[in-house]
Amino acid sequence: MTDQVIAGVDLSRLRELNSLTVVRALRDQPPTTVTELAALTGLSRPAVDVIAQGLVGSGWAKVVEPGASSTVGRPARRYRFNATAGHVLGVDVGGHKILALIADLDGNVVHTARRSIGADADPGERLAALDEIIATALREAGKTAHDIWAVTVGVTGPVDATGRTTLFTPLPGWQTVDLAAHLKDRFACPIVVENDCKLAALAERWLGVARDADDIVFLLAGMRMGAGLIIDGTLRRGYGGAAGEIGALKALRWLAAPGHLQNCPGVPASVSPDDAAAWVFNAARDGNRDARTALNRYVKDVALGAAALVLALDPQVVVFGGGFSRSADLVLEPLSRELAKLCLRVPEVRASTLGADSVALGALRLALIEVDQRLFSVGLSAPVAPRR
Amino acid sequence: MTDQVIAGVDLSRLRELNSLTVVRALRDQPPTTVTELAALTGLSRPAVDVIAQGLVGSGWAKVVEPGASSTVGRPARRYRFNATAGHVLGVDVGGHKILALIADLDGNVVHTARRSIGADADPGERLAALDEIIATALREAGKTAHDIWAVTVGVTGPVDATGRTTLFTPLPGWQTVDLAAHLKDRFACPIVVENDCKLAALAERWLGVARDADDIVFLLAGMRMGAGLIIDGTLRRGYGGAAGEIGALKALRWLAAPGHLQNCPGVPASVSPDDAAAWVFNAARDGNRDARTALNRYVKDVALGAAALVLALDPQVVVFGGGFSRSADLVLEPLSRELAKLCLRVPEVRASTLGADSVALGALRLALIEVDQRLFSVGLSAPVAPRR
DNA sequence: CCAATATTGCTATGGAGTTTACGAAGTACG
DNA sequence: CGTACTTCGTAAACTCCATAGCAATATTGG
Structure with a gap:
């Protein structure tokens, strides 16, 4: 199919491949002995030994000399990935x-x-x-x-x-x-x-609430709505980098969604436009009728665009993130309910935990x-x- | 990250890898000489020779004895992938x-x-x-x-x-x-x-009109609308296999789209419901006013769902396929125009050539x-x- | 202090690829 | 028609890498 160079594996390349394998194993592990690495990689102990010493020489690994050992037998030298x-x-x-x-x-x-x-x-x-x-x-x-x-x-x-x-x-x-x-x-x-x-x-899959999932629709909810898509474990950008910009489709009303919060009747004049949404969330929590109506409309509009993404991609998880995720307690349940109405197969809906960072x-x-x-x-x- | 086995490369595995490399090279090529394979894979001539003979022995390749040679020097034996x-x-x-x-x-x-x-x-x-x-x-x-x-x-x-x-x-x-x-x-x-x-x-990317693209939204247009998504060169199914089912979202009107053709005023009673669409396409080609209106409505509805997919994925190409692709001459241009109105970055729109197969x-x-x-x-x- | 146990270091072995070299098979040209 | 030239096929020597097995070493427990 492709006419690009097809790489044959040379012997020196073999050593490099095995070095990379050891690096990879080292990186995902607490300080590790040669024997453990050998078991992990399937390579022989001497091979791992030579490679590990080479990695120390080139700065990729550091030696941890054995301290007080807890097992019988000669305590093993340990190697750790030199993350710094x-x-x-x-x-x-x-x-x-x-x-x-x-x-x-x-x-x-x-x-x-x-x-x-x-x-x-x-x-x-x-x-x-x-x-x-x-x-x-x-x-x-x-x-x-x-x-x-x-x-x-x-x-x-x-x-x-x-x-x-x-x-x-x-x-x-x-x-x-x-x-x-x-x-x-x-x-x-x-x-x-x-x-x-x-x-x-990406962050949500790395450290956040979607660590276990390979197919994720991430919603960045704030004064602007956006989305990030992870499919089969990889961030997908689209051909021109514009994947996830479902908000451009007016029929799905993402553009208008935050407006329901900002223009909610009853917001005091003393509250700045940037803080209006927070006020509405709080008011809704206290049972304010106008705030609840605005919130309902907001969730419905968010759900419509989200449903389009869910139907297009059939993800395992939808993550509700962004500035508004602080008020996820109010959003999650009705959002999930709306999605269930609109979608064929309903994904889990989770609230982001990473916040502003x-x-x-x-x-x-x-x-x-x-x-x-x-x-x-x-x-x-x-x-x-x-x-x- | 993962705790699964990380494969170290053994020497016998090395040979296998190189054999696979040669198979891959062989498969994408007309019958090939050992020298050419060596250049292609980066391996040495003797190494490729041994491997090629091994492949013949195990049935993966066949020998093509040299016929009338056109170049100077001793004519080379050629190997070909044994596709049968x-x-x-x-x-x-x-x-x-x-x-x-x-x-x-x-x-x-x-x-x-x-x-x-x-x-x-x-x-x-x-x-x-x-x-x-x-x-x-x-x-x-x-x-x-x-x-x-x-x-x-x-x-x-x-x-x-x-x-x-x-x-x-x-x-x-x-x-x-x-x-x-x-x-x-x-x-x-x-x-x-x-x-x-x-x-x-998949077929369209393999043999059809999207061979050059890695990001494809394929529309199967017929009495039912469906879509298939290829992202970064791979078919994406979604977590539950339901990716592309954007038709379930009523706001995007895919379900109703074929109805415009089927229920077009003026279709003779003698035409069966299954053939109504074909009749409308033909009538539209002849300038029938009702047919053109129905066609316009059809295209607008198709475009709306397609736009959702395009905005979600930002593909390079949208392929209009399925039974109705025979009438792509009528659909392509207005569909492209509608997408341009609805999308941020407008993809190419192409008509399928593979038809019913x-x-x-x-x-x-x-x-x-x-x-x-x-x-x-x-x-x-x-x-x-x-x-x- | 000694036995048991596990790690480390070393050497011999074998497999795979590369390099080098040479005979074989064909073409080009005088 | 024969020689020079080119390319292919193959064998031998060499290098590199991983393995296997053994001896040496360090620690724990009795």
């Missing part, structure tokens, strides 16, 4: 705030930097704030740009293959911004720009996936760090 | 007909058997007809059930993991039929039952994929045929 060999950076450029996380190769967050920014900030201000917060995060974490092996930035609006949001974005003036190009001067590593909903979906966490996850892919295609030989 | 080592069976169990195809491992159809059946036939009759046509096809092709390495059957309605259509099916009484179990007595090989739209989508061809394709997967996981050693 490299780090990744994940950033969420939101309307109101910028959040940057730095994590090691295991995904442990080692530093967090947050800054709020006006929703009407122009692209120049926003980029300057981004640069500043990245610089701050690196400095405070004691890292330089060369310690970072991959960068992912989340923005609102569909992102195309080049990392631009030309189709549409709610950030003022952002249509013409080429964020990847902007960051390319600061980092030598791969830089990925991705849609915020898609990143949040989900986009930045998802950015970390995507950066780690990027490192992984290069690791398992390029190989261990070259350090995975800079491209040039 | 095994065969696959693909069947389309439709409302009005049953179509069975037998193909070799290259996908060349070696036999076709077709039979029409009443739309109201009960499950017993339908299964009997299926058995008969399979027996006929095997007999006339000079094969037995043991020559078949994989069977796929296409039916209407969403198919779950066990091969049953418990959610919904338009075939009378079919809800309780366990087709896979029925066929298990007749074949020792893997048997897959799959939804007809999904199979037609697409489901059976897709069944063949899925059977071949099944053989492939077993080949590349289980390996060459065991003949891929019977499971027990």
Whole structure:
């Protein structure tokens, strides 16, 4: 079918493959003995031994000398994956705030930097704030740009293959911004720009409430509605990066959905438009009749778009996330009920637990996936760090 | 992440991997010399030589002795993939007909058997007809059930993991039929039952109009509307096998769409309900005003559901297939126009060329994929045929 | 202190691929 | 018609990798 190069396996490549296998096993395990690794990989003990020592030499693994052993026999030396060999950076450029996380190769967050920014900030201000917060995060974490092996930035609006949001974005003036190009001067590593909903979906499967599922429809519910799709365990972007943008279909009323909350009668004039939804949720909890009506209408509209996604993809789980997920207690049950009415096979509906950090966490996850892919295609030989 | 066995590569496994690489190269190529294979796989000439001879010994390849050579130097022996080592069976169990195809491992159809059946036939009759046509096809092709390495059957309605259509099916009484179990007595090989739209989508990517695309929304348009989704080059079924069933959402009006054609004013009483649509298409071509109105309404309704799928998945191509694709000349342009109005990023719209055979061809394709997967996981050693 | 047990390190063995080399089989050309 | 040239087929030597088995070593328990 394809005419691309079909890779025959050379003997040196064999060793590399087995090294990668050991790395993979090491990474998913607490510090491990050679014998355990041998059992895990199916390789012989001597082979694993040689490989493990090689990995220590090249920095991928560290030796843990045996301490007080609890078993009989000679205590075994243990090896652990050297997660601090490299780090990744994940950033969420939101309307109101910028959040940057730095994590090691295991995904442990080692530093967090947050800054709020006006929703009407122009692209120049926003980029300057981004640069500043990245610089701050690196400095405070004691890292330089060369310690970072991959960068992912989340923005609102569909992102195309080049990392631009030309189709549409709610950030003022952002249509013409080429964020990847902007960051390319600061980092030598791969830089990925991705849609915020898609990143949040990744986070939810990584650390959140959908860890067990391979087919997930993630709903980012806030003043804007969005969705991220994970199918067969992989984030799907679509051909032009616009997968999940079901809100564009007016018949499904996603655009209008948050309006029911914002324009709910009875919201005091003292409450700012941004906080109206929170007020309505609280009022609904207290039994306010207008608030309950608004909530009902909101859920019905959300369910309609969600049903379209569910019918299209037949996921195992629908995750209700985003800013409004704090009020999931009010939404989950009626949303589930509406979906049951509209869909053929009804998926589970769960509430997100990651809250406001989900986009930045998802950015970390995507950066780690990027490192992984290069690791398992390029190989261990070259350090995975800079491209040039 | 996973705790499953992580495969280390043994030396014998290495040889197997390289054998598989050579098989793969051989399969996509006209009869090939050892030197060419070596260049293609990156292996050395002696290594490929040994492997090729081994493949001939185990029946996977055949030798083509050199004939009149056109180049200088000693003419090379050529090897070709032995596509007739095994065969696959693909069947389309439709409302009005049953179509069975037998193909070799290259996908060349070696036999076709077709039979029409009443739309109201009960499950017993339908299964009997299926058995008969399979027996006929095997007999006339000079094969037995043991020559078949994989069977796929296409039916209407969403198919779950066990091969049953418990959610919904338009075939009378079919809800309780366990087709896979029925066929298990007749074949020792893997048997897959799959939804007809999904199979037609596969066919369109294999031999049809979407060979170049990895992200495809396939529309099966006929008296019933359905869809099959190919994302990142792979057919996606959804968690419960119900992906693409967007027609269940009444707001998107797929259920009603064919009705515009069937109930078009002006259709002569002499035309049977099944042929009404064809009459309307013809009348529209002749400029009949009522027919054009019906067609417009039909296209608008089709476009609405299609737009939901397009927005959800952002495909490269939308393929208009199924029985009505014969009249694609009337549909394509307005459908494309409607989609442009409704979608963010507008995909190409193409008309299917495979016609009524697409489901059976897709069944063949899925059977071949099944053989492939077993080949590349289980390996060459065991003949891929019977499971027990 | 000694026996039991498990790990570590070492050496011999065998399989697979590569390199090198040479005979074989055909073409091109004087 | 014969020689030079090209390419193929195959064998031998070599390298690399993983395995198997054994000796050495470190720890626990009696």
